[in-house]
Amino acid sequence: MAVIRGDITATPHAQTFFTGVVALSQQPTTVTPAQLNQTLPAGSAARIFATAAELNRPLSWWDLFCWWHVRAMSTPAGTGNRAHRGPIFLPWHRLFLRRLEEAIQIATNRNDFALPYWDWAADGELAPQAQPNAPVWTLIGGARGQITQGPIGRLRVRLYQDNRDGRLYATAPRAIWRDAQRSVTTLPNRADQARALADGTYDAPEWREQRTDSFRNKVEGFQDPTEPPPAQRRIGPWMHNRVHVWVAGDMAPGSSPNDPVFWLNHCNVDRLWETWMQRHGRIYVPGAGQGPAGQRANDPMVSIVWPSMRPSEVLDPTEAGLDWYRYDRLAT
Amino acid sequence: MAGGDPQAEEGAERLDRLIRSFASGGYAADGLEVEDGDEGHHDHEHGGHDHPEGHGGHGGPSVRSFQHRGHRVEIVTRYEVTIDGEQWDQHIEVLDDGNVVYHGLPQYLVPSAVDMVRAVIDSSYEAPEEIRAGVRAAREEA
Numbered sequence: 001m002a003v004i005r006g007d008i009t010a011t012p013h014a015q016t017f018f019t020g021v022v023a024l025s026q027q028p029t030t031v032t033p034a035q036l037n038q039t040l041p042a043g044s045a046a047r048i049f050a051t052a053a054e055l056n057r058p059l060s061w062w063d064l065f066c067w068w069h070v071r072a073m074s075t076p077a078g079t080g081n082r083a084h085r086g087p088i089f090l091p092w093h094r095l096f097l098r099r100l101e102e103a104i105q106i107a108t109n110r111n112d113f114a115l116p117y118w119d120w121a122a123d124g125e126l127a128p129q130a131q132p133n134a135p136v137w138t139l140i141g142g143a144r145g146q147i148t149q150g151p152i153g154r155l156r157v158r159l160y161q162d163n164r165d166g167r168l169y170a171t172a173p174r175a176i177w178r179d180a181q182r183s184v185t186t187l188p189n190r191a192d193q194a195r196a197l198a199d200g201t202y203d204a205p206e207w208r209e210q211r212t213d214s215f216r217n218k219v220e221g222f223q224d225p226t227e228p229p230p231a232q233r234r235i236g237p238w239m240h241n242r243v244h245v246w247v248a249g250d251m252a253p254g255s256s257p258n259d260p261v262f263w264l265n266h267c268n269v270d271r272l273w274e275t276w277m278q279r280h281g282r283i284y285v286p287g288a289g290q291g292p293a294g295q296r297a298n299d300p301m302v303s304i305v306w307p308s309m310r311p312s313e314v315l316d317p318t319e320a321g322l323d324w325y326r327y328d329r330l331a332t
Numbered sequence: 333m334a335g336g337d338p339q340a341e342e343g344a345e346r347l348d349r350l351i352r353s354f355a356s357g358g359y360a361a362d363g364l365e366v367e368d369g370d371e372g373h374h375d376h377e378h379g380g381h382d383h384p385e386g387h388g389g390h391g392g393p394s395v396r397s398f399q400h401r402g403h404r405v406e407i408v409t410r411y412e413v414t415i416d417g418e419q420w421d422q423h424i425e426v427l428d429d430g431n432v433v434y435h436g437l438p439q440y441l442v443p444s445a446v447d448m449v450r451a452v453i454d455s456s457y458e459a460p461e462e463i464r465a466g467v468r469a470a471r472e473e474a
Contacts (some may be wrong), residue, residue: 171466308363
């Protein structure tokens with residue numbers, strides 16, 4: 001049964017999302033950092049560093065999703081990595097989101113649960129000083145500081161990518177933190193969104209950030225969506241990337257799935273992709289034998305716990321074979 | 333997932349079954365292997381194209397090359413960064429238009445290495461003490 005994804009500020013699934021997030025962070029697996037490390041080659045950025053006690057303490061389900069993200073982004077592709085900086089960005093995160101949705105359905109015993117999205121372009125219309133006070137922040141514990149109150153106040157995470165040395169560490173369970181507007185003061189707005197959606201090219205050679213004019217590059221956020229390009233270069237990043245940078249704190253490093261806002265952001269990005277496909281067609285490039293390895297339509301996507309899927313298999317989340325979800329409202 | 337709740341226990345059991353399946357495969361990720369393509373990049377753990385993907389350190393210089401009016405140009409950029417007097421040896425990559433990116437902050441696309449190092453300090457050096465203490469303990473024991 002396809003579930004209906006809605007806006008976090010209006011959907012009846014918001015409370016189930018919070019309950020599920022906390023439940024998954026308190027639900028231990030039997031998987032330890034030491035066991036995951038044994039699957040990695042020397043030098044992998046997905047290797048977890050920790051004290052002996054933390055290396056052998058099982059991770060929670062929530063931590064395991066976080067590690068999955070780091071595992072994919074530490075695996076190079078022909079350009080970028082197996083989850084970012086190329087055409088794979090949208091299908092890989094679609095698969096990632098769906099698996100969390102399924103895990104929350106199981107953990108909360110709510111088969112009708114659907115992930116909520118955060119319509120950040122709407123908040124981007126607010127004055128900069130009003131943006132950290134938008135309704136979404138009342139719901140999910142505030143835009144600044146450690147989140148110990150509210151419906152996710154009991155969320156505890158253990159993984160953290162530390163940029164003193166770039167390593168991934170496992171620590172004792174801790175609250176997440178946010179540091180909104182530290183680097184950029186404004187969210188993407190409706191005009192940015194409309195311009196990105198108007199680009200009819202999904203992606204194109206050279207498939208990478210500074211050399212590609214495409215919807216994917218705009219929505220991921222490496223390209224200013226303004227068309228034609230403004231004479232005065234604007235400082236990025238844009239769209240999805242800008243949301244990460246605007247929230248900052250745990251949303252900044254590769255361990256960003258720690259923060260439930262990661263999922264709200266990506267659910268909205270997936271909604272934009274769905275909007276784009278309904279407008280321009282369910283098209284994915286590169287196809288077989290073209291483009292960067294690891295990002296082509298029939299290349300397997302990096303997965304843990306669940307079997308891998310291919311980009312070509314996730315283009316329509318409503319088709320009979322998947323019957324995953326639909327959105328209550330597409331973007332404009 | 334409170335104890336004594338039959339529905340919660342059923343959910344926990346379903347999640348456990350998924351983990352047992354993951355364990356039976358040796359916790360290995362699926363989908364890592366990619367057939368070689370026309371553009372000829374295997375799925376190595378290091379050095380995909382010109383984007384270093386290891387810990388971000390020791391990535392070497394950024395090399396931007398292009399042709400202009402028949403002249404072949406290469407611009408090689410290497411940063412040496414110290415923070416509080418200690419070497420920070422992560423790789424900052426320069427893109428064609430001069431913006432820089434860094435693997436450890438994957439969504440940041442900023443105009444200069446100065447902006448990037450500020451973001452590194454904001455996100456790690458100035459993280460809450462609870463985080464820094466956990467990392468410090470791991471680093472000291474290692």
